Amino acid sequence: GENVEQHPSTLSVQEGDSAVIKCTYSDSASNYFPWYKQELGKGPQLIIDIRSNVGEKKDQRIAVTLNKTAKHFSLHITETQPEDSAVYFCAAGVSGGYQKVTFGIGTKLQVIP
Amino acid sequence: GAVVSQHPSWVICKSGTSVKIECRSLDFQATTMFWYRQFPKQSLMLMATSNEGSKATYEQGVEKDKFLINHASLTLSTLTVTSAHPEDSSFYICSAPEPGRGGYTFGSGTRLTVV
Numbered sequence: 341g342e343n344v345e346q347h348p349s350t351l352s353v354q355e356g357d358s359a360v361i362k363c364t365y366s367d368s369a370s371n372y373f374p375w376y377k378q379e380l381g382k383g384p385q386l387i388i389d390i391r392s393n394v395g396e397k398k399d400q401r402i403a404v405t406l407n408k409t410a411k412h413f414s415l416h417i418t419e420t421q422p423e424d425s426a427v428y429f430c431a432a433g434v435s436g437g438y439q440k441v442t443f444g445i446g447t448k449l450q451v452i453p
Numbered sequence: 454g455a456v457v458s459q460h461p462s463w464v465i466c467k468s469g470t471s472v473k474i475e476c477r478s479l480d481f482q483a484t485t486m487f488w489y490r491q492f493p494k495q496s497l498m499l500m501a502t503s504n505e506g507s508k509a510t511y512e513q514g515v516e517k518d519k520f521l522i523n524h525a526s527l528t529l530s531t532l533t534v535t536s537a538h539p540e541d542s543s544f545y546i547c548s549a550p551e552p553g554r555g556g557y558t559f560g561s562g563t564r565l566t567v568v
Contacts, residue, residue, distance in 0.1 A: 382562060383559040385559070440487055440499050
């Protein structure tokens with residue numbers, strides 16, 4: 341099955357700086373890579389996703405890159421704000437079918453004002 | 454976008470009792486629902502996959518008789534924790550594939566505390 345590794349487990353940045361979270365996956369059949377933000381006591385919220393036919397995707401201050409050959413993908417948050425503080429999960433799976441995604445262990449991001 | 458409504462958001466129950474958690478797809482039909490369990494400061498662990506009109510598929514190590522899943526309609530899936538014990542205390546989250554988008558939408562989670 342799929343195995344997703346995520347690092348770092350915790351990340352502290354000053355407000356305005358950038359934050360980068362990296363993930364690797366093992367199953368070459370995976371073609372869908374979502375990123376979720378989870379605030380305390382709430383369910384995960386999708387913030388951005390990328391499919392294997394794309395190398396990079398941006399949405400305002402958030403970007404995701406994918407290196408399919410190396411089987412790794414990264415989340416980049418620029419101009420961080422205190423409200424970006426949360427736990428971020430990467431995941432990998434197969435899009436289109438009704439199949440599960442496998443989650444990384446999570447990264448607790450703290451943005452220091 | 455697609456919304457999954459999960460209730461209750463939190464529940465406290467006594468050991469030995471059963472608790473039912475509901476997840477409803479509000480504006481789409483969810484033929485599949487994934488049920489996750491999350492311990493504090495840990496990742497989401499898939500417990501089971503429910504499919505409308507058929508038996509749920511449980512992940513290895515998950516007790517079928519303890520975590521009863523029912524997916525009787527295209528908009529409702531339920532997880533019942535039977536004979537709950539303190540070690541069942543956890544955060545339970547459901548998720549459904551978003552039709553036409555290829556992604557997944559999550560419920561808001563249920564914090565279960567067994568005392």
